[in-house]
Amino acid sequence: MFAIQTSNLSRHFGTIKAVDHLTLNVPRGIIFGFLGPNGAGKTTTINLLLGLLEPAEGSAKVLGFDCSTQSDLVRKHTGALFEHSGLYERLSVKDNLEFYARIWRLPRGLRTSRIHQLLNHFALWDRRDQIASKLSRGMQRKLALARAFIHQPTLVFLDEPTSGLDPIAAAHLHDDLLAFCRTEEATVFLTTHNLPEAEKICSQVAVISNGRLLTQGSVDELCKAKMVHQIEVIGSDFDEMLLSTLASSRGVLSAKGDRGRLILEVDEKADPASLSHAIISSGGRVEEFRRVRSSLEDVFLALMEGENDR
Amino acid sequence: MIADVLTVMWKEWKELYAQYRKADLNLLVSVLAIAFLGVFPALQAGERWMSSPMVLIFSGWVPLILVSGVIADAFAGERERHTLEPLLASHLSDTSILIGKIASAVSYGWGHALFMLLIGLITVNVIDVGGGFLFYSPSILLAGILLSLLGSGAAACAGVIVSLRAPTVKYAQQLLSSASMLVFVLLFIAARSAPIDWWGISSKELVSNLIIYTTLILALLDLALFLIAKSRFRREELILD
Numbered sequence: 001m002f003a004i005q006t007s008n009l010s011r012h013f014g015t016i017k018a019v020d021h022l023t024l025n026v027p028r029g030i031i032f033g034f035l036g037p038n039g040a041g042k043t044t045t046i047n048l049l050l051g052l053l054e055p056a057e058g059s060a061k062v063l064g065f066d067c068s069t070q071s072d073l074v075r076k077h078t079g080a081l082f083e084h085s086g087l088y089e090r091l092s093v094k095d096n097l098e099f100y101a102r103i104w105r106l107p108r109g110l111r112t113s114r115i116h117q118l119l120n121h122f123a124l125w126d127r128r129d130q131i132a133s134k135l136s137r138g139m140q141r142k143l144a145l146a147r148a149f150i151h152q153p154t155l156v157f158l159d160e161p162t163s164g165l166d167p168i169a170a171a172h173l174h175d176d177l178l179a180f181c182r183t184e185e186a187t188v189f190l191t192t193h194n195l196p197e198a199e200k201i202c203s204q205v206a207v208i209s210n211g212r213l214l215t216q217g218s219v220d221e222l223c224k225a226k227m228v229h230q231i232e233v234i235g236s237d238f239d240e241m242l243l244s245t246l247a248s249s250r251g252v253l254s255a256k257g258d259r260g261r262l263i264l265e266v267d268e269k270a271d272p273a274s275l276s277h278a279i280i281s282s283g284g285r286v287e288e289f290r291r292v293r294s295s296l297e298d299v300f301l302a303l304m305e306g307e308n309d310r
Numbered sequence: 311m312i313a314d315v316l317t318v319m320w321k322e323w324k325e326l327y328a329q330y331r332k333a334d335l336n337l338l339v340s341v342l343a344i345a346f347l348g349v350f351p352a353l354q355a356g357e358r359w360m361s362s363p364m365v366l367i368f369s370g371w372v373p374l375i376l377v378s379g380v381i382a383d384a385f386a387g388e389r390e391r392h393t394l395e396p397l398l399a400s401h402l403s404d405t406s407i408l409i410g411k412i413a414s415a416v417s418y419g420w421g422h423a424l425f426m427l428l429i430g431l432i433t434v435n436v437i438d439v440g441g442g443f444l445f446y447s448p449s450i451l452l453a454g455i456l457l458s459l460l461g462s463g464a465a466a467c468a469g470v471i472v473s474l475r476a477p478t479v480k481y482a483q484q485l486l487s488s489a490s491m492l493v494f495v496l497l498f499i500a501a502r503s504a505p506i507d508w509w510g511i512s513s514k515e516l517v518s519n520l521i522i523y524t525t526l527i528l529a530l531l532d533l534a535l536f537l538i539a540k541s542r543f544r545r546e547e548l549i550l551d
Contacts, residue, residue, distance in 0.1 A: 047549055050399050051545075052398060052399065052545050052546065052549045053546050053549060053550075054546060072401055072403070075399060075400060075401040076401040078399075080395075080396060080399040081396075082392070082395045082396060082399075084392035084395070085392070086391070086392045086393045086394075086395055086396040086397075087393070088321070088325060088391075088393055089391065090325050090328035090329055091321075091324055091325060091328060095324055099317070099320070099321045099324075100396075100400065102317040102320065103314070103317055103400050103401070103402055104400075104401070105313065131328070144396075147396070148396075157399075
């Protein structure tokens with residue numbers, strides 16, 4: 001059973017198609033990355049899935065509940081962290097969680113223990129009486145994340161969770177999120193345009209642009225399907241003559257580079273051993289010779305280039 | 311739903327208390343204003359304060375001023391601070407959020423109005439030390455309690471209607487304080503032009519009629535404003551705003 005299923009889901013704002021016939025299946029129990037550039041329709045999709053916006057066309061089910069007719073049930077079983085942390089800055093760290101624990105009607109005993117557990121997990125227990133505005137941005141993000149998980153939801157929507165965080169704070173948040181999702185066995189629907197982040201923590205991703213779904217699958221599948229075959233050579237004494245020799249070698253589609261680094265785009269016919277031999281015979285010195293694996297970023301950029309060409 | 315309303319009220323009160331704690335001056339101004347409005351008219355009227363319909367004008371107007379000060383923040387403030395999205399994404403019903411916001415503002419305005427009645431009572435008894443203990447006439451006391459409640463309700467509902475669509479808290483505050491002043495001026499003009507000696511009014515029938523009609527008008531106004539506020543509360547529009 002899927003945690004999220006959408007069928008031709010669409011929403012327009014005037015002439016702008018924010019979400020355009022989106023058909024998506026998100027399996028349960030995974031961290032699902034929903035990727036796209038700014039303005040691609042990621043946040044609108046979350047708002048549609050939470051039943052906060054009405055679709056113009058199509059339908060969506062979250063945890064088996066219809067997002068249009070059973071939006072209260074959808075919201076009851078899900079948690080959400082939006083682009084802005086949305087903390088009550090005049091209230092203490094503990095009171096921010098207490099409010100949402102009361103909203104989800106956690107009994108008093110459970111409320112106390114859950115708040116304790118979450119604040120401990122996110123290393124905020126010592127700051128429980130501090131007002132939220134005094135926390136660093138990273139800590140505020142952690143508190144907002146704790147708030148999204150307060151009622152042990154089956155599914156959590158995270159909209160750009162590391163937006164505006166420095167790399168260290170973002171890395172800590174990733175680790176916390178991964179550890180926490182493992183413990184809670186929740187499905188996470190995460191939107192981001194931070195591709196290394198998605199590659200690190202998501203088991204499946206979908207790419208959206210201009211409201212349209214461009215692709216969906218596991219990170220490995222997408223990287224293999226959109227594989228860019230490249231060989232990177234690090235060394236010295238690479239010159240123009242060497243570049244033209246390599247460019248005319250069997251299986252080499254193009255050869256680019258400077259005196260210290262070469263990038264060869266190759267097809268299946270290319271033989272790495274003969275290529276390295278050709279470099280050495282032409283007077284080049286090789287320190288490192290390796291096949292380059294496509295990253296999610298390469299896949300994403302290739303998709304966006306294709307989209308721009310349309 | 312009651313539990314949800316109480317939850318929203320709990321948060322609103324916590325925020326209000328935190329705001330006052332942060333700025334002690336706010337608390338001081340509030341206490342001084344109430345003390346002034348409770349002490350000054352009672353000093354002027356003396357023992358007539360206990361049975362004068364003027365008490366009712368103050369009971370209705372004081373919460374109007376106070377409530378419009380806090381209710382402006384209800385939705386415009388949540389929108390400005392980006393706390394509205396997570397609140398709307400929770401499973402709280404529209405009605406619970408709306409009633410919770412209105413009820414916390416009403417309790418704030420009503421509490422202050424009752425405090426003002428108490429201050430007036432103490433003032434009159436202090437200046438009339440030798441004359442035995444004076445207390446509000448039953449009809450004035452009942453009407454004071456009821457009208458300040460209904461006045462707070464009207465101000466809170468009107469404030470929510472403005473706050474729901476106001477682009478900023480400041481805009482909502484300016485609009486509401488202007489409206490409160492306008493209500494005060496209209497009340498003042500109406501009171502001055504009526505051929506009645508408000509301090510010395512003695513006809514019990516006139517007082518009773520005034521109370522009954524004012525209560526009825528305010529109750530209907532409260533209901534109408536609440537229904538308008540409820541019809542304007544749309545999650546989709548709040549998210550898109």
